[in-house]
Amino acid sequence: xxxxxxxxxxxxxxxxxxxxxxxxxxxxxxxxxxxxxxxxxxxxxxxxxxxxxxxxxxxxxxxxxxxxxxxxxxxxxxxxxxxxxxxxxxxxxxxxxxxxxxxxxxxxxxxxxxxxxxxxxxxxxxxxxxxxxxxxxxxxxxxxxxxxxxxxxxxxxxxxxxxxxxxxxxxxxxxxxxxxxxxxxxxxxxxxxxxxxxxxxxxxxxxxxxxxxxxxxxxxxxxxxxxxxxxxxxxxxxxxxxxxxxxxxxxxxxxxxxxxxxxxxxxxxxxxxxxxxxxxxxxxxxxxxxxxxxxxxxxxxxxxxxxxxxxxxxxxxxxxxxxxxxxxxxxxxxxxxxxxxxxxxxxxxxxxxxxxxxxxxxxxxxxxxxxxxxxxxxxxxxxxxxxxxxxxxxxxxxxxxxxxxxxxxxxxxxxxxxxxxxxxxxxxxxxxxxxxxxxxxxxxxxxxxxxxxxxxxxxxxxxxxxxxxxxxxxxxxxxxxxxxxxxxxxxxxxxxxxxxxxxxxxxxxxxxxxxxxx
Amino acid sequence: xxxxxxxxxxxxxxxxxxxxxxxxxxxxxxxxxxxxxxxxxxxxxxxxxxxxxxxxxxxxxxxxxxxxxxxxxxxxxxx
Numbered sequence: 001x002x003x004x005x006x007x008x009x010x011x012x013x014x015x016x017x018x019x020x021x022x023x024x025x026x027x028x029x030x031x032x033x034x035x036x037x038x039x040x041x042x043x044x045x046x047x048x049x050x051x052x053x054x055x056x057x058x059x060x061x062x063x064x065x066x067x068x069x070x071x072x073x074x075x076x077x078x079x080x081x082x083x084x085x086x087x088x089x090x091x092x093x094x095x096x097x098x099x100x101x102x103x104x105x106x107x108x109x110x111x112x113x114x115x116x117x118x119x120x121x122x123x124x125x126x127x128x129x130x131x132x133x134x135x136x137x138x139x140x141x142x143x144x145x146x147x148x149x150x151x152x153x154x155x156x157x158x159x160x161x162x163x164x165x166x167x168x169x170x171x172x173x174x175x176x177x178x179x180x181x182x183x184x185x186x187x188x189x190x191x192x193x194x195x196x197x198x199x200x201x202x203x204x205x206x207x208x209x210x211x212x213x214x215x216x217x218x219x220x221x222x223x224x225x226x227x228x229x230x231x232x233x234x235x236x237x238x239x240x241x242x243x244x245x246x247x248x249x250x251x252x253x254x255x256x257x258x259x260x261x262x263x264x265x266x267x268x269x270x271x272x273x274x275x276x277x278x279x280x281x282x283x284x285x286x287x288x289x290x291x292x293x294x295x296x297x298x299x300x301x302x303x304x305x306x307x308x309x310x311x312x313x314x315x316x317x318x319x320x321x322x323x324x325x326x327x328x329x330x331x332x333x334x335x336x337x338x339x340x341x342x343x344x345x346x347x348x349x350x351x352x353x354x355x356x357x358x359x360x361x362x363x364x365x366x367x368x369x370x371x372x373x374x375x376x377x378x379x380x381x382x383x384x385x386x387x388x389x390x391x392x393x394x395x396x397x398x399x400x401x402x403x404x405x406x407x408x409x410x411x412x413x414x415x416x417x418x419x420x421x422x423x424x425x426x427x428x429x430x431x432x433x434x435x436x437x438x439x440x441x442x443x444x445x446x447x448x449x450x451x452x453x454x455x456x457x458x459x460x461x462x463x464x465x466x467x468x469x470x471x472x473x474x475x476x477x478x479x480x481x482x483x484x485x486x487x488x489x490x491x492x493x494x495x496x497x498x499x500x501x502x503x504x505x506x507x508x509x510x511x512x513x514x515x516x517x518x
Numbered sequence: 519x520x521x522x523x524x525x526x527x528x529x530x531x532x533x534x535x536x537x538x539x540x541x542x543x544x545x546x547x548x549x550x551x552x553x554x555x556x557x558x559x560x561x562x563x564x565x566x567x568x569x570x571x572x573x574x575x576x577x578x579x580x581x582x583x584x585x586x587x588x589x590x591x592x593x594x595x596x597x
Contacts, residue, residue, distance in 0.1 A: 073552060080559065087567040092586070117533060120533065121532065121536075169582040352583055488563070489564070503543075507540055
């Protein structure tokens, strides 16, 4: 950038956004999952007429309410940051983000705020059926709210359904459906909500286990565990399936991220899937950047090729192929992409000069070039490469991407075991005697939070240097403001969110200790 | 119509009057949080950069266009 944005500013702007997103995400997944668990419990109450289910529903609804209230609007801070710290980016994507976020606002406001009031104020004031419908609508509405922000994020990972307008310097939506049904967005939505379901299930299991450890509310705890473990195991399978689908899509649209997830430096056929591994510094490097090798690994031979293309002999490109190119495999090099990106930028410069000089014929003809399909698919899609200096800048943090992915997957499989063991103990009637297992359930509460956050670390760290894949690097997106104010607000947010978290945990702990109301 | 509106208003008023202790606490937290976010952070720390710096969309577009076409390795001086 001509205004020489310094690395401190980029680093702190990223850190601030990461901090607010990570804290925001501590509240959201529990809302997504617990809303459905509460709706299922209330359905059991309405169908059976058993007052025990009403007591169970109201207890978990209270915890849902506390989490929802503390977390509500924490996401708005991210929108503040877009306008202040990421103004180039906000302007560049404005029209794409506008529609999904406006829908989110309307859905969230009307569906959630109306029916949440019925959920909490409506007991004994509206009919059982209307109350139940309201609870289900809150669950559906909360999850639909997540859809729109994930559509926006999906577009950043795989920009589709838009055309760049050089006159406004903005991307404009040409196909709402292409943006909505972007494969990355679909995978991301299903994977994210299922991770929320899974997280809420472990949360219910852990707190119910605490009641059993304290020898309190045995029937309440066992029934809660039954709902949570059945819902949790179904959510886990959905999570594994959508995770697999997500990885296949990443292999196609973000191949460098995919190679980094597996720490695959050199491409190969019959590529193995690393089940577990420890990385070490490699002697190989791209430019000034050292790559990674495995100190040791447990690998499932051929499975990575099989997963990406359905063929064991399929070639899976490594980081080196993707940076230097591989003509035999038809993989374009960084240099070639940069040349094409520079041509797109040169066209934009010519357009700007034509406007400045009042050359309307040239201006109109160049504007038409930006509307041409071939120009977009051959040149403009590489626009961001013009702002990337060195080939090695294309490689994300290999250790961070690899470990966040593998730890998330390992935890995902551990949760399936946890739910299966819970069901085993419940059906054998041994759950109250298996105190070690109850402790395991209780101590597992933080684990899905860690797994869920790791999913976001993988998604965002793995796509570096891009803020919008291939179109805009992070360095071009940031606003050139003083890094001092970004640093100051970083610490203000850290204090604000920590206070909110402490408030949530303390109010929740108090409610949990007081137990379900009879 | 007025009857329906007054019933809805009564429903909300009743609900707020009979808030449980945790309900009161979280409402206080919500209000403090919104005040900090909109009256302090938004006003003093998070102005909309482009809206504050430029008076209209044309100027904003020109500024962002300038940012997009300039990079460290672009020294042809045409712009």
